Amino acid sequence: MAEECGELVQACMKIQRHGLDPQRVTALIEEVGDVQCLIDLMQVHNVMTFEEVDKRIEVKKAKLKQWSSLYD
Ligand SMILES: [Mg+2]
Structure with missing residues (x-):
C-alpha cells in the first residue's frame, strides 16, 4: 500500500509540475x-470495514466543504 501510495503521489506531482495531458491522466488513473485495489484488499482481509471507510469519507467531505472550494 505504501509503495502504491508513493506512486500515486508521484503521478499527482507530475501533473502539478507539468499540467494535465492525456498521458499523465492515464498514469494517474493507473x-x-x-x-483502490489495495484499499479493497485491506477491506476483504478485514484490516478495516467498508463501513469504517465510508464513515471517514463523510468526515473528509465535510472538511473539504468547510475549508476548500472543491464542492462549490
Ligand atoms: Mg502503481
Whole structure:
C-alpha cells in the first residue's frame, strides 16, 4: 500500500509540475486503480470495514466543504 501510495503521489506531482495531458491522466488513473485495489484488499482481509471507510469519507467531505472550494 505504501509503495502504491508513493506512486500515486508521484503521478499527482507530475501533473502539478507539468499540467494535465492525456498521458499523465492515464498514469494517474493507473495509480488510483492500484491504490483502490489495495484499499479493497485491506477491506476483504478485514484490516478495516467498508463501513469504517465510508464513515471517514463523510468526515473528509465535510472538511473539504468547510475549508476548500472543491464542492462549490
Ligand atoms: Mg502503481
